Amino acid sequence: xxxxxxxxxxxxxxxxxxxxxxxxxxxxxxxxxxxxxxxxxxxxxxxxxxxxxxxxxxxxxxxxxxxxxxxxxxxxxxxxxxxxxxxxxxxxxxxxxxxxxxxxxxxxxxxxxxxxxxxxxxxxxxxxxxxxxxxxxxxxxxxxxxxxxxxxxxxxxxxxx
Ligand SMILES: Cc1cc2nc3c(=O)[nH]c(=O)nc-3n(C[C@H](O)[C@H](O)[C@H](O)COP(=O)(O)O)c2cc1C
Numbered sequence: 341x342x343x344x345x346x347x348x349x350x351x352x353x354x355x356x357x358x359x360x361x362x363x364x365x366x367x368x369x370x371x372x373x374x375x376x377x378x379x380x381x382x383x384x385x386x387x388x389x390x391x392x393x394x395x396x397x398x399x400x401x402x403x404x405x406x407x408x409x410x411x412x413x414x415x416x417x418x419x420x421x422x423x424x425x426x427x428x429x430x431x432x433x434x435x436x437x438x439x440x441x442x443x444x445x446x447x448x449x450x451x452x453x454x455x456x457x458x459x460x461x462x463x464x465x466x467x468x469x470x471x472x473x474x475x476x477x478x479x480x481x482x483x484x485x486x487x488x489x490x491x492x493x494x495x496x497x498x499x500x501x
Pocket of ligand 1: 349351355356387390422448451
């Protein structure tokens, strides 16, 4: 039985592509997190709305149907929003129990990862965080889907999972 689950939230698709890449390499299962009410399709409006991405501020998310008890290892991948993990990922970590599992975390961003890894640690006090990866994409408006972190770095991280 497969004991690894990749859980991700992606607003514009970058984390989604990484999550699928990891899933395929590890032959893992995958779970996409979704907000209950979709965010605006206006990128700049969302950037403005989430300026206060405090650890206490989160959103309602759709209920998941995946049985988390089946998995020993969980790979968490999210976009960075205002120097922290996305509110959707925060809500997932607040709502569901991942204690005692082996956790691997990644954060996609445009070069300013801020306190994402600290957020994961704060919200997962009883989990075993085993690996972290910072995945940088371009900050330029029309190139936001261009990955600057090398595929080799991602492959090396995956090999250690
Ligand atoms: C609301 C919002 C806030 C963001 N804040 C940051 C930030 O603090 N640091 C950073 O490097 N990138 C920031 N970004 C850029 C995204 O983290 C980056 O483009 C990421 O690769 C997007 O992943 P996704 O396509 O999975 O949503 C922000 C984007 C949005 C929409």
